[in-house]
Amino acid sequence: MPDAIHDLYQRLVYPPMSHPLSDPAVSSVAATLGGLEVPHPRRARILEIGCSSGHNLIPLAQRWPESRFTGIDLAEQAIRDAGLRAAAAGIGNVDFHAVDLRDFEPAGGPFDFIIAHGFFSWVSDEAKVALLDFCRKHLSPSGISTISFNLECGWKPRLPVIAKVRAIQQAGAGDVVSSLGILRSVTDSRDPEMEVIDDMLAKGAAILACDDFAPVNDPWPLHRFVQAASSAGLRWLGESDPGENLPAALSEEFLIELRNQVRDPLAFQLAVDEALGRKFRSGVLCRDDAPVAGRVSLEKVIGFFYRAGKENPAVDEIARVLRASAPACVPWSELMAGLPGHDAKSVTRQVFDGITRGWIRPRIEPVGFVAEPPEFPRLDSFNLRCAGESLPLVDVWHQPCAFPAAHYQILAAMDGGRRLAGLAALSRSSCPDLDFGPWLRHLAGRGFFR
Numbered sequence: 399m400p401d402a403i404h405d406l407y408q409r410l411v412y413p414p415m416s417h418p419l420s421d422p423a424v425s426s427v428a429a430t431l432g433g434l435e436v437p438h439p440r441r442a443r444i445l446e447i448g449c450s451s452g453h454n455l456i457p458l459a460q461r462w463p464e465s466r467f468t469g470i471d472l473a474e475q476a477i478r479d480a481g482l483r484a485a486a487a488g489i490g491n492v493d494f495h496a497v498d499l500r501d502f503e504p505a506g507g508p509f510d511f512i513i514a515h516g517f518f519s520w521v522s523d524e525a526k527v528a529l530l531d532f533c534r535k536h537l538s539p540s541g542i543s544t545i546s547f548n549l550e551c552g553w554k555p556r557l558p559v560i561a562k563v564r565a566i567q568q569a570g571a572g573d574v575v576s577s578l579g580i581l582r583s584v585t586d587s588r589d590p591e592m593e594v595i596d597d598m599l600a601k602g603a604a605i606l607a608c609d610d611f612a613p614v615n616d617p618w619p620l621h622r623f624v625q626a627a628s629s630a631g632l633r634w635l636g637e638s639d640p641g642e643n644l645p646a647a648l649s650e651e652f653l654i655e656l657r658n659q660v661r662d663p664l665a666f667q668l669a670v671d672e673a674l675g676r677k678f679r680s681g682v683l684c685r686d687d688a689p690v691a692g693r694v695s696l697e698k699v700i701g702f703f704y705r706a707g708k709e710n711p712a713v714d715e716i717a718r719v720l721r722a723s724a725p726a727c728v729p730w731s732e733l734m735a736g737l738p739g740h741d742a743k744s745v746t747r748q749v750f751d752g753i754t755r756g757w758i759r760p761r762i763e764p765v766g767f768v769a770e771p772p773e774f775p776r777l778d779s780f781n782l783r784c785a786g787e788s789l790p791l792v793d794v795w796h797q798p799c800a801f802p803a804a805h806y807q808i809l810a811a812m813d814g815g816r817r818l819a820g821l822a823a824l825s826r827s828s829c830p831d832l833d834f835g836p837w838l839r840h841l842a843g844r845g846f847f848r
């Protein structure tokens with residue numbers, strides 16, 4: 399099986415993408431709220447397993463130049479691309495290795511953050527165990543690992559379709575897309591599987607090959623993941639984005655009812671998964687001997703920086719203050735200054751609730767950028783390199799940002815050497831349909847200019 403996985407990713411470099419759920423600026427908050435004080439990622443050792451071409455790791459290395467980053471992946475071509483991109487962007491605090499996790503012997507001491515995104519559900523059971531064992535062995539005492547995985551409850555409707563398509567393929571029908579086409583032609587239009595088939599067809603062959611039809615595609619329920627982690631000597635602290643433990647889609651009434659019926663926190667989360675038909679999680683794990691506090695004080699929220707998240711009237715007043723400072727994020731002192739007459743204790747409670755529902759988005763540090771387009775717009779060296787290669791850029795929140803092909807030419811010209819007027823002229827000639835001013839302000843709001 400490793401050969402099939404190696405062959406796939408060697409043939410087809412995984413689409414370059416950053417993953418905000420794995421951003422240590424956010425997962426550190428999740429760990430803190432789970433009772434663990436993690437080292438600050440600004441001075442840390444950070445490893446990504448299955449890093450592919452480095453699109454997740456390189457921007458983090460650029461953000462925290464005093465930290466040391468390592469990325470590993472089976473796929474030699476992806477690792478070559480990663481090394482070349484980091485070098486071209488002048489980012490020297492990251493190294494990449496083409497190696498199987500099971501053969502990787504890291505040098506230089508334990509890691510404070512280990513990221514494995516899009517890895518766990520796509521590898522054999524043996525590699526899953528190897529990943530968890532590796533984390534137990536190589537995490538620092540207060541370090542955390544962020545591991546994403548697919549959930550069985552959300553994947554359940556897809557698995558029978560996958561099985562049928564594989565059977566059609568085995569009968570000699572050829573590739574996945576034509577087999578899906580055959581299945582579609584014999585499926586009743588009212589059959590719920592039709593929606594799944596159409597969704598798969600919309601993804602296209604390249605995505606399907608490393609998604610639904612990857613050599614291994616093994617969604618688990620949360621309790622199985624938590625149990626496997628525990629067997630490896632790791633402790634689950636919750637979701638890496640604290641706002642995803644109680645997703646905003648769940649009503650307050652539902653949660654109150656559920657809390658009355660289900661007392662055990664893990665059983666509660668399993669019920670949440672079922673209620674949402676959830677497909678995906680990203681868990682934070684620490685060593686089972688890590689100094690995790692039994693009870694977390696609400697006052698922890700005072701140390702974070704905030705921006706507004708999903709809309710909700712429950713935090714109207716707080717959201718008003720956060721929106722007034724957007725797109726920057728606001729420290730506690732500024733938030734309180736914007737809420738004269740409010741009692742700090744009740745704001746603490748509201749902010750804590752807002753964080754857990756995703757209405758307020760916390761980070762362990764502020765973000766620095768120019769919110770208005772500067773006279774000489776300049777992308778950072780990694781994004782400039784991405785623009786030159788027509789790859790998604792990565793914004794200040796670690797969100798990937800893909801553009802229509804024609805826009806990359808303008809982005810690639812944002813090297814600090816051209817005035818706004820020159821870029822506007824380039825936009826008029828190369829992308830006449832682009833509304834340049836609002837587009838540029840949008841880019842500035844996403845923190846592309848520092």
Ligand SMILES: C[S@@+](CC[C@H](N)C(=O)[O-])C[C@H]1O[C@@H](n2cnc3c(N)ncnc32)[C@H](O)[C@@H]1O
Pocket residue numbers: 400403404407412413414415417447448449450470471472473476497498499500514515516517520521525608
């Ligand atoms: C689905 S891709 C995800 C890539 C990236 N982490 C992301 O989420 O965008 C899985 C990656 O894990 C790598 N991989 C799979 N098994 C591995 C192993 N045993 N050791 C190291 N890398 C592995 C693959 O080569 C591939 O690049």
